[in-house]
Amino acid sequence: MDSGSPVSASSADTASESENPGAFGTGASGPVLSLTPSLSNETGEVPAAPYSRRASRTIHIGNYVDGGLVRRESNCDLMKNLGDAGSSAGDGTGVDTKLLEKDADSRVNQKAGKSCDQSDAATLGNKIKLQQDEQAAYGGCQQKRGTEPFDDVLTLVQGQIQKAAVFMRIDPEVFEILRHPKNQITINFPVKLGSGALKMFTGFRVQHNDLLGPCKGGLRFHPEVGMEDAIALAQWMTIKCSLQDLPFGGAKGGLSLDVKDFSKEELEEISRSFCRGLYPYIGNNKDIPAPDVGTNAQVMDWMMDEYNKVSGSASITTCNMKSVFTGKSLECGGSECREEATGRGVALCIREWAKINGFDLKGKTYILQGFGNVGSHTAAILSTYGMVLIGVGDHTGYLYSREGFNVFKLKAFVEEHRTLQGYSRDLEGFGIQKIASRKEFFGIPCDVVIPAALQLQILEEEAAALDCKLVVEAANGPISGPAEDILERKQICIIPDILANSGGVVVSYYEWIQNKQDWFWGEDHVRTKLTEKMTETYQKVHQLSQVRKCSLRMASYVYALGRLEKVYRKRGKFR
Template identity: 40%
Template sequence: MSSVKEKEEVLKREEEKDGSDDLFFSTQQVIKEALTKLGYRDEVFELLKEPIRMLTVRIPVKMDNGSIQIFTGFRSQHNDAVGPTKGGVRFHPEVTEEEVKALSIWMTLKCGITNLPYGGGKGGIICDPRKMSFGELERLSRGYVRAVSQIVGPTKDIPAPDVYTNSQIMAWMMDEYSRLREFDSPGFITGKPIVLGGSHGRETATARGVAICIAEALKTKNLRLQDARIVVQGFGNAGSFLAKFMHDAGAKVVGISDVHGGLYDPNGLDIPYLLDRRDSFGMISQLFQNTISNEELLELDCDILVPAAVSNQITAQNAHRIKASIIVEAANGPTTMEATNILTERGILLVPDILASAGGVTVSYFEWVQNNQGYYWSEEEVYGKLQRVMIDSFETVFETAQAHQVNMRMAAYMIGIRKTAEAARFRGWI
């Protein structure tokens, strides 16, 4: 029976790998085009097309029933020419090596766009935290830190929360790292609880960054937020906070969804009511009878569409049916390159993920700075600093797109990769 299960797992991994390979390959292709437009030689692409370091680990965890389960984890460090690498750790059953590698490259780009002193990193563990107990998650979190401890640290590689991880998991990881090093190391990881050196504003940072980008995008089209109809695909951390911010600002959130389906009301949904009833994984649609599919949700009549769920949601197959005039990507890779080109030709403004979702790493940087100096900022200070970074970043990307006559995704890649390329050049690597 176990051998059959193992074969099924292998087949499932292979199916998932195909999509991850496409994601990684498409990321490489855009980087190559961006470097070419910037005038860099081929060896720069050869350096930056792959992570400089990729670690695969096997983590034995004692489960509540007494059995030992072996989990596979990854840590990718794309490039540390600028400084230590930085990036989240995701717990998800569909994590793959190729996905983690691609996401570490995107983190390099985000840090370049926001001018942070980091290279990109990313981690992940193949698991389903929704089916694990609190104790099992703690043992897995600590086991991951033990497995990667030689290549991470406050001056090497700083992890953070990501899909299905949170401040509690970051606290366990920080505690385990501090035990291994035998001194308190709050700067090892960000996204921690406030009482353990976390920063005000970290939990909502990604959503706030997206909200700032929405406000800036509306300005380019002379639209008001209070008149906007918004659809948010995904009701997890980023999607739910964003829906609340938009609702509180007076916009009309007409559609939201989770993995099971979506809710739609042309007059605007009662977001506070939905937030009170969502579970910790962002599930809400199962409580309602009249739902729509995620595919239908993407094609709703609206002004702003925010994909805040998973990758490859807007493709060449449905891009021509998108009715929004502005798309702001809160998820990683929700729009394929073919769809990006179609949307651009249709005059739809697309704010790419590596810009729109950079609020998370920006406030993570603020947390790291506060940990290093032992002085902590108020919530208002954090929000003020985040707003300045995001507005400056948006304006730089938008102006670059206009100057080079490219879409905002290509402009963001050009800005994001230039800093690392220049740092590698000055170091004498290329």
């Protein structure tokens, strides 16, 4: 998001370190504390909709992990834990699949009360029975894409985690923990508007997991903010942070409102009031919010200032106070490159994919759904690689140009008008064709497709129409489960969201570090560190996918869940 006044989420571009409506009741100001544990399923089965929409003002307190930082494992140590004890084709380093399979079989046999030697002599039928028993331990047989309705983002992320858990045979107890958020915080508060009327607002924060460190995730202002989506997005944040070897867990939250309906002064008071409600639950070593859809650096600046007032701090220059929020303006302790971070990370993933596959990006074409913060920065960087944008769209419609768009003219237009509506041939000097539907847009023949808007945009119809080599998930969860099955059959590669759009949280981590240590890194330094980090992470995911003979999404989950499982084992899981 830009550093000006809060912008509308109607551009449908997720600029978060990353929306279905939720139903909330209203009542007295402030949250009510309940010791009721988070939702669970005593039968061990994964329901089609694991979490129902909630109207209660409660805080669900988990009892399975304390807060606090733990020592981060190095990439080398973790790869060894995942089976990095041999060589693979290519550079001579990699994971020994035999050792990996043996280790996994050993864990299954131990759970079944058998030794490794007994397992080696087991019949094929016994092995199948063990696999069935293990699937049951993960909440029953996994949902089969194409037969189950993946019609919401929470079902999507739960299905992805479960599929990975079965694939890698993760400890079922660890899996059970990761299925549920640790805390669900709901806050009701009143604000006097400019008209003199009093209006009640409902805000919330989901803290999914703090095993690796303080929770981290965005705050969004959007009329369709819902608790279920926040749970899903918080789970993805936990996975992203683990994948990037960051000392963070996942969180997400927001307010159900349309920023277009309020003045700047009203939005400031709403933001400050929300911060006062969140105050007991956030902190630089507890939970660190950031901008998301409908919020920006200005909102973070207001909230940081209010947090300082409530805490009694006299100055925004206090290191511990600055590090409670990331995504701030540079004047208030923000980091260079934060606004471009997610888009740059997307572009870097495309570049690494092209290098590995011997694919020259110069002159190659792509289409982009969503042209807000993430989409516009992605396009600007891809233009430096010589790629040509031939299709672009947002919530106002879709446009096609055979010759290619001038990305910088397009970016300037959207910055002024907030949408693509009205962008015509007069601004480009040649014909621009309007595309009638989302399906037709995604059917444009090109080399790369980049969904950078909202979740669940590529469903079965769109997947069947896709004519490309690569899909890059700049948005969170843009591809449904059945659609992904279709893309796999069409041999279209997918760079998953938890990898592709994780550049935002990486630079948020850099901002947090700078604030805590009272440092300031220059623009070139931050870009260099982000490039190195995204390149390193992409390469380790690619290597693991080659060894495990799985997709990039599965490899990303295997690495991230493997890191979490290892830390749980070291810490004694529930102690």
